[in-house]
Amino acid sequence: MLKPINAEIDFEYKCEKCGGSNWITKQETISRKLKCYCGHINTVIPIKYVKITYNCFNNQKILNKQSVQKAINILRGVGYLKSTAETMVLKIAQTNSSLTTDKLVKQAIKEEVK
């Protein structure tokens, strides 16, 4: 599975004078200045980086999405953070895609305690 090596994303800004919409790239934010088509020069906060979050559920072959989601919910219910619960369950589900919710939870906790 490929991951992008580069991206071109435009950011929309609303001119503080005329309310008009202006689009600039991340690179263009570095100058801190955004000249609107009305002539007003707006000050923008430079963007350092954009974080990409991959959708693991669509990218990986997980046969039992429902069990995975239920297992994540159970772990969250006992106090694990969402991101931690997802990492724990997906790690197990990737190697054993046919596990039931119960087994996913047990295995995930077992791995966490190791």
Ligand SMILES: [Zn+2]
């Ligand atoms: Zn303007």
